[in-house]
Amino acid sequence: MRKQDDTTFLALLGLIAEGARSICVGLHITAINFFRPSVCERYPRRDGKPDWQPRPGYRGDFALISDAERPGGLRCIACLQCQNICPDKCIHITPTGKGKERHPKQFLIDAGLCMYCWLCVEVCPVAALTMTPDYETSTDRPEKLIRTLEQLRERGKEYPEPLKVEMARADATSVAPTERRGD
Amino acid sequence: MGPQHPSTHGVLRLILTIDGEKVRSVVPDIGYLHSSLEKIAEQLDYRQYLPYADRYDYLNAMGNELCYVRAVETLLGIEPTPRCQWIRVMMAEMNRIASHLVYYGALAIDTGATTVLLYCFREREMLLNLFEAAAGQRLMYHYFRVGGLRNDLPPDFCEGLRAFCKVFPRMVAEYDKLLTKNRIFRSRTESVGYLSPETALAYGVTGPCLRGAGVPYDVRRADPYYVYPELEFDVPTYTESDSMARHLVRQEEMLQSVRILEQCLDHLPGGEVNVKVPRRLKPDPGEVYARVESPRGELGCYLVSDGSDHPYRLHMRTPSYYNLQAYPEMCTDAWIADLVAILGSVDIMLGDVDR
Amino acid sequence: MSDQSQEPQAPEEVEETPAVVPLPDEWQAVVGDLLAEGNSVDQGGLRRGVPELVTTPDQVLGLLERLRSLDEPYNRLTDMCGADLGDHLQVLYFLCQGYTGKLLVVKVNLARDGEVPTATGLWPVANWPEREIMEMFGMTFTGHPEPAHLLLPEGWVGYPLRKDYVYDREHEWTRPDPMREDPEQALGLEEEDSE
Incomplete structure (x- = not known):
């Protein structure tokens, strides 16, 4: 896609290898994050716990x-x-x-x-x-x-x-x- | 392209002349978010206008407030207390990180990666929670006041910020591996969107876009305000002048801001945050031009007082406005697919452009 | 270029009382002949030591050009804005000395329907600000490459940032807001006897 890219077969192969490596690194990081505690909260909550509450001093209604x-x-x-x-x-x-x-x-x-x-x-x-x-x-x-x-x-x-x-x-x-x- | 295009970060219309997949010219058509904030200022008094200052660059509300408050305080001859100055600097830097995180995630989306945005917003959430605890709101803080702050920091604020400073550099390293080192992302950004230092000078480009062109200009160093002279931090520059350079500058800046935050936490003095100001703010007739460094560049506030309790004329020099003007220059001979990536790397904020 | 003007003044740091400080000699030598006649900056001018030069519309381009070619050139136009000073309008050019923090302000006073030559030839950055000033204040930048509206819709009547601008409901673009007119009636709350 880039105009300055080398289009010889070897360079292309190198590019593919590098791309595959980045995907693996990316997947590794995603896997790490998969086991981190989730920060998302269901809204409205269905498990009986109270919904998220802002801190006092919050500017609401x-x-x-x-x-x-x-x-x-x-x-x-x-x-x-x-x-x-x-x-x-x-x-x-x-x-x-x-x-x-x-x-x-x-x-x-x-x-x-x-x-x-x-x-x-x-x-x-x-x-x-x-x-x-x-x-x-x-x-x-x-x-x-x-x-x-x-x-x-x-x-x-x-x-x-x-x-x-x-x-x-x-x-x-x-x-x-x-x-x-x-x- | 536009005005409602998923990648334009707001309501921006780009009029393109194309030749196949090549872009021949780009004309940004702005004004969709124009709300005449400068005229509104002439009808409100100095205190009432502060919440409007948030509305220029809504991802950097603290920085905008800082600029406006600094202009008004200079006009009134008020010097905020040391603690107030440190807290203001701290808030501005936190907001810089929060703003860069949105940029980071948005650029990732623009180039086709969704995961990074979610991770960026997770860390941004930590900051927004801190802002909420201190200022009572998560985006339009209205935390600064003329002569001080809305309130002192809540009790557990510093611990929360320390926890953030501890965890955040590790996260940036993770984003770096996930996005910046990614082959596809690099192909999308390297040697794309070239902006030479000369063009940057001619178009008045500031901020990370300028530092990505190799010019170490930062208002925090060139015209230091508050406690910045006492702080140790670097102004990162890259000379490649392409989208990647601008991206790396912002990534580096987030780490520098963490450095500043750590110093702020160590040096935060005690004492009052508010100085006494008169009930009606009536500065002497005069003019002032205050500048601060916003995440997008040099933010200036030109304020004229005629001695009454409302500004006679207020003008904000908003960085996105000028950076967007240089955007067509960056797009010369780009591919259509790159337009979005370049726009993402300029990091404009349409509220800041249209005002 | 005839007028060797009477002492153009640039105020220095003003603390309590607005002081009128004569223009430094080096400035006088460089640009003295291009400044406006009767240049008096007695309002205190920009505080925090920002020098300010007041000039006339026909001198401004020469002045800007000369400032750009100084040994330490003011070669960066960082900001432009207009102002309505009642009987006349004003255009302000904020110049920076390269990428140092040094700031300089050039002010041009002109009549309410006056003309200023465009600075887009010197700095392309002046394009948008000039268009904005044109539509907001109603002055003309002669020679501007595309003098169309920038922020306002085409066909907007009046110049909003002028002090005498009256918002004309004939040209109202948004839904009228009954709440601002008479909130109680808008809500259907009947008016009882007031106190």
Whole structure:
């Protein structure tokens, strides 16, 4: 095939021998790997063991942390900081209530637009919004990707506290959120 | 050929003029993945744009973040803490290995060997698990922040990385035997896709493609950043200027990156990873051009600030864009069957080309 | 080539305050006559000690050529980009001194519908960046071998990277996104009384 290849019979024979040798070396390595432990995992698992779980701090589906003391049953104070920092503008909050009573009446996250950058979780002053290790979020219709307040609340019931690896808060000072009015 | 061709590593269309099996000219038609990332930057603030920096070269997200963060920090006059610098270098090198592993497997597929890809991805998985533990995601890390990192390393990270460094050189030796020494692979890559140093200069080719042409240019050495001056590593070069030379450069680079990682693990200082940055990032008016070495070549970020909280103009010098421009030169008088192997050895990333 | 320009300036490392540093003498001797008149880089210029030369569209090719034939030539065009500075446009050439890390920036200021001679004759690498700048900013590179669109589809209206570019829905290529307009209505959630 190569134009510079020598096409004499001997050279061709040498080429064949070399090719056969490479195949043997390849097969040898494949054989070694055949006896190495398998790294693949069946999904979904059928042997009763739990499916693969990401590490804490994984940026998966969203949840709003519950707080029975607060109006609306959520820790969220509807300060709109997550809505403002979101690079994709995929969070839409309708706040209600005044002062300490302020809470979200509606909280929409369009997971189809979201790029899971974690900025909204990072900016939250009361650690009310979190991302969970739930990764099975695919649906057949784009509308189903939009998370509503109810869905977020439901999911939040499984998580009493946000899961995170030793989070670094980039900005320690924050504007008192209750004083902010919705933009 | 294309736009959706299994071997084009993305959405690339090649307009070929052929004479029998000989290729007379190649015109790459790009732009299918164009998403105007540079315009988006003008509407977001400096912190919000960081996740978009991942989206240029999605196999080298850490390197892109590094470049952007370095530009913003230079503009703001922020110096990251020593620990942060070491971790950033470590992440960039890990990502370099992960990216080269994808390249390695993809080139193997392009030349007709499937097994290597699976082995490469097995080792890449170890790295992705480490990334996931640290950054919370496996591809679009968004781990760096202006002035620091998302979080410090998780507790078992260093052990995991040490285990990887121990096992990986053995694996590279295995790939070498399996793929690089293979007669068929050698016939497919040796003296194919010739790129002379002069052409490389004229086309602004950088990275392994340039080092495969015998020019030891590496931004890590030419314009050192962070802790690279303290690190010991070689810049591998091969003078054959063909696909095989580029392949060998990348294979050697993976081992060099392991060397860097081992040094990083030995020297990783303690202390804080974040410096305090203002809540609203408002750099003084000015411009900056930051460069880093990405797995594909020189990655530059030109950033203009007008004093407000969003970039006035952002431009990324993406290596694949320039390397792909030299691709027609490499294909002069190649066979159709070799086009794919040459494209694999240039290692372009279409997200990086189209932006 | 007549204008011996008034002190072209290239800023050195700028720390806090943007300093205006006069162009070094060796630069003045080599390229001084090709720089733009009224060249003032008072915005601090590129930081980290990257020298910058500002010139006019009709001088730029001569300048690039002369930089290429220096004893230590700036013979590698590493990057090109455009910028919209409001009242005028700008083309930037990032030159490298061979394969050392030394960088130099050449800036060309031109009117919003101005013309720059193409640099593809000097560096073939300028081909794609120039096409990209043309379609993004609407300036013209005269003598360009194939001035077609590179990234944008043929027939795109407007120049997206200009500051005054307005995205025209008439020419919308993608599906409109109701979520961005009115998410509650898009979801069929009825509007109750707001607070």
